[in-house]
Amino acid sequence: xxxxxxxxxxxxxxxxxxxxxxxxxxxxxxxxxxxxxxxxxxxxxxxxxxxxxxxxxxxxxxxxxxxxxxxxxxxxxxxxxxxxxxxxxxxxxxxxxxxxxxxxxxxxxxxxxxxxxxxxxxxxxxxxxxxxxxxxxxxxxxxxxxxxxxxxxxxxxxxxxxxxxxxxxxxxxxxxxxxxxxxxxxxxxxxxxxxxxxxxxxxxxxxxxxxxxxxxxxxxxxxxxxxxxxxxxxxxxxxxxxxxxxxxxxxxxxxxxxx
Numbered sequence: 001x002x003x004x005x006x007x008x009x010x011x012x013x014x015x016x017x018x019x020x021x022x023x024x025x026x027x028x029x030x031x032x033x034x035x036x037x038x039x040x041x042x043x044x045x046x047x048x049x050x051x052x053x054x055x056x057x058x059x060x061x062x063x064x065x066x067x068x069x070x071x072x073x074x075x076x077x078x079x080x081x082x083x084x085x086x087x088x089x090x091x092x093x094x095x096x097x098x099x100x101x102x103x104x105x106x107x108x109x110x111x112x113x114x115x116x117x118x119x120x121x122x123x124x125x126x127x128x129x130x131x132x133x134x135x136x137x138x139x140x141x142x143x144x145x146x147x148x149x150x151x152x153x154x155x156x157x158x159x160x161x162x163x164x165x166x167x168x169x170x171x172x173x174x175x176x177x178x179x180x181x182x183x184x185x186x187x188x189x190x191x192x193x194x195x196x197x198x199x200x201x202x203x204x205x206x207x208x209x210x211x212x213x214x215x216x217x218x219x220x221x222x223x224x225x226x227x228x229x230x231x232x233x234x235x236x237x238x239x240x241x242x243x244x245x246x247x248x249x250x251x252x253x254x255x256x257x258x259x
Contacts, residue, residue: 006022006036007021007022007023007027007032007033007036008020008021008022008023008033008036008037008039008040009022009058010040010043012050013198013202014202014205015049015050015051015052015205015206015209016050016051016052016053016054016201016202016205017040017043017044017047017050017052017053017054017103018054018056018201019037019040019044019053019054019055019056020056020057020058021033021037021055021056021057021058021059021062021063022057022058022059024059025059026059026061026063026064026112027057027059027061027062027063027064027117028063028064028065028066028067028068028069028070029063029065029066029067029087029091029116029117029120030067030070030087031087031090034087034090034091034094037094037120038094038097040053041053041094041097041098041101044101044103045101045102045103048209050103050209051103051104051204051205051206051207051208051209051212052103052104052105052106052201052204052205053098053101053103053104053105053106054106054108054197054198054201055105055106055107055108055120055121055124056107056108056110056194056197057108057110057111059111060110060111060112061111061112061113061117062107062108062109062110062111062112062113062117062121062133063112063113063114063116063117063120063121064112064114064115064117065114065115065116065117065118065119066087066088066091066115066116066148067087070084070087071084088147088148091116091119091120091148091149092147092148092149094120094123095119095120095122095123095148095149095153096123096149098120098123098124099123099153099220100216100220101216102209102212102213102216103209103212103213104125104126104204104205104207104212104216105123105124105125105126106124106125106126106127106128106197106200106201106204107120107121107124107126107127107128108128108129108193108194108197109121109127109128109129109130109133109135109175109184110129110130110133110190110193110194111130111132111133111134112133112134112135113129113133113134113135114134114135114136114137114138114172115137115138115139115146115150116146116148116150118135118136118137118150119137119146119148119149119150119153120148121135121184122149122150122153122154122157123149123153125216126185126200126204127183127184127185127186128184128185128186128187128188128193128196128197128200129175129178129179129184129186129187129188129193130175130187130188130189130190130193131174131175131176131187131188131189131190132174132175132189132190133174133175133178133190134172134173134174135172135173135174135175135178135183135184136166136170136171136172136173137150137151137154137166137167137170138170138171138172139170140167140168140169140170141170146167150167151163151167154166154167154183156223157182157183158181158182158183162181162182175187186200208245208246208249210240210243210245210246211240211246214236214237214239214240217232217236218232218233218236
């Protein structure tokens with residue numbers, strides 16, 4: 001497959017790895033795109049000099065989710081249904097990896113992020129959207145379920161009441177409304193989104209990767225009733241105190257403060 005045909009392009013900019021989806025026409029999440037996204041995540045996770053994975057799209061949409069053409073062709077038979085269920089399981093696996101990645105993940109949503117496309121964005125730590133974007137989990141309207149983690153992550157993010165409204169009502173929102181309701185953390189006019197997202201990614205990348213990873217794990221503990229988040233805070237703090245990178249940063253800050 002040539003670079004022009006690749007479903008994902010990656011670009012390193014300082015401590016940011018920009019991952020741009022380009023599977024025309026709508027970044028439908030098929031096996032090839034999922035494989036490419038997993039490879040990009042591998043590259044970011046294995047490079048200690050990368051702090052932020054910035055996920056975006058080269059197309060007018062962020063991602064329209066699962067490949068409905070493929071679904072239409074397969075779900076009429078038992079074998080086909082199992083094949084499609086395997087794709088959904090791979091989407092779940094990718095989203096779980098994004099959520100647990102040792103880097104901060106940022107989704108830039110310039111156009112439609114629907115169904116599996118929004119589930120992909122929900123797995124990222126942070127989301128910035130265009131005011132004009134269309135965002136939601138409309139699967140119920142097609143007799144389907146947001147099964148790549150959408151029912152779980154959206155409920156944890158905004159609470160059960162709003163999640164029921166959006167999921168059971170198959171509701172889609174524009175980016176400005178999504179920001180007001182907490183589905184995304186920032187929203188900008190589309191003309192300002194690319195520059196705003198790049199500036200945000202660059203600012204976030206200034207935070208040391210090892211501190212970001214520890215903070216992510218502790219936030220995860222807060223959402224998991226089986227884990228002792230306070231104990232994990234102490235565990236990670238002990239490790240950070242002993243880390244030469246933290247020691248150097250604290251020493252430099254103390255020196256500046258003493259001037």
